[in-house]
Amino acid sequence: MALTFDDLLLRARSLPRDGRRAILGIAGSPGAGKSTLAAHVVRELNGGGKPWVAHVPMDGFHLADAELGRLGRRDRKGAPDTFDAAGYAALLRRLREEPYGDVVYAPGFERVLEQPLAGAVPVPPDARLVVTEGNYLLLDTGAWARVRPQLDEVWFCDLDEPERLRRLIARHEEFGKSHEEAVAWVERSDRRNAGLIAPTRERADLVVPASALPDASRPSERTGRGAAG
Known part of the structure; x- marks a missing residue:
């Protein structure tokens, strides 16, 4: 039988075991629907009761434009070496190892400004499941190799x-680029990054087909501070 969104909810709900916190990763190329899927999973599992699932996007670990400029990487923003991968892995390890202490604050990403925002995402001590999403969760080079061991499962959209590509261009336009600028950025940057991400598909625990992805037009938790999916 074809995988459905309800199947995904059941699978995510079963991840926390033995009283410990679980971390679910959602990977995929830019524009594949990671953020939308993560937001819908979090919303549906939390329902109308006390929230027990938290959403921590990887995009909060973008290096700031000032640092990208210093490093000469501003025109490659979104590539693996334009993130603080070691910091992201360290946060995931902290979320796994310190589930019952204080609130853990993760950085968010301000989509309008296209800048990281410190301390924007609170993860309460009683969050039993953390959903994190990003392009490079399954990359096995450099500091990115430290990420996968911190995740209970990784799904690939x-x-x-x-x-x-249609969604990706539309998203760039939504946040201020002209159509020509959006197409040029996708061709120059996003397509190259997707070429690095696609081979990591085979390392995922589950491949999520388009038929199981929620409709991006449905209301969700996604806001300007969410990550790009």
């Missing part, structure tokens, strides 16, 4: 290429 698999969206057909024309639709993925």
Whole structure:
């Protein structure tokens, strides 16, 4: 039988075991629907009761533009070496090892400004499941290799290429780029990054087909401070 969104909810709900916190990773290429899926999973599992699932996007670990400029990487923003991968892995380890202490604050990403925002995402001590999403969760080079061991499962969003590119261009336009600028950025940067991400699909615990992805037009938790999916 075809995988459905309800199947994903059941699988995510079963991850926390033996009283410990679980961390679910959602990976995929830019525009594949990671953020939308993560937001819907968190919203549906939390329902109307006391929240027990938290959403921690990887995009809060973007290096600031000032640092990218110093490093000469501003025109490659979004590439693996334009993130603090070691810091992201350290946060995941802290979330796993210190689940019952104080609130853990993670950085968010301000999509309008396209800048990281410190302390924007609170993870309460009683969050039994953390959903994190980003492009490079399954990358096995450099500091990125430290990420996968901190995750109980990783799902890979698999969206057909024309639709993925259409969504990606539309998202860039939504946040201020002209159509020509959006297409140029996708061709210059996003397509190259997708070429690094696609081979990591085979390392995922589950490949999520487009048919199981929630409709991006449905209301969700996604806001300007969310990560790009």
